[in-house]
């Protein structure tokens with residue numbers, strides 16, 4: 001049985017889809033949830049699903065090996081960033097080479113980097129007048145949104161699209177593809 005740790009800062013809809021995907025699976029399970037926002041919806045999901053959840057201490061996260069040790073003690077095989085809004089520090093990236101993945105709500109390398117998260121991404125895509133957007137699932141390295149691409153999927157943008165309607169199109173792609181990619185990486 002492989003162990004998945006999910007890092008999230010928000011509502012956790014992607015985390016829920018991954019939890020649902022592996023429910024009853026003999027391949028893997030979500031063994032740990034980690035967040036940096038006490039008020040995040042991800043904690044309600046963890047409580048409902050009876051999955052251990054940890055609120056990050058910022059000082060320890062960016063200095064020291066507290067969270068490397070936490071993941072190792074939980075025998076984590078894959079770290080999944082699902083709307084996690086802090087940069088994962090180098091020591092954690094180096095402790096889990098090619099075993100940390102992230103989902104970005106745009107077609108990298110466009111619209112990535114510091115400040116590009118959530119609605120800011122969709123606003124930038126629409127402001128640029130692009131005909132399509134989509135998702136990028138990629139390996140995580142020391143920089144934001146710079147690791148090797150695992151999958152990209154696209155959606156069309158129509159003239160009446162708003163950041164909210166585009167977000168819904170992108171979220172549908174996330175919910176369809178992220179669990180499948182996690183399964184593929186653990187198989």
Ligand SMILES: Nc1nc2c(c(=O)[nH]1)N[C@@H](CN(C=O)c1ccc(C(=O)N[C@@H](CCC(=O)O)C(=O)O)cc1)CN2
Pocket residue numbers: 081084085086087088089093102103104105113114115116117140141142143144145146147
């Ligand atoms: N080492 C890495 N860490 C993280 C990556 C990564 O690729 N490498 N991806 C991000 C997720 N992400 C885009 O997919 C992303 C998230 C957040 C930001 C950002 O600008 N954050 C703000 C802080 C926001 C807050 O505290 O509410 C900032 O750094 O100033 C950019 C991209 C997850 N980690």
Ligand SMILES: NCC(=O)N[C@@H]1O[C@H](COP(=O)([O-])[O-])[C@@H](O)[C@H]1O
Pocket residue numbers: 008009010011012013014015082083084103104105116117118121171174
């Ligand atoms: N750049 C990082 C970023 O913007 N990540 C985005 O945060 C959302 C989390 O939603 P969720 O909490 O409902 O899963 C997702 O849309 C994900 O692509």
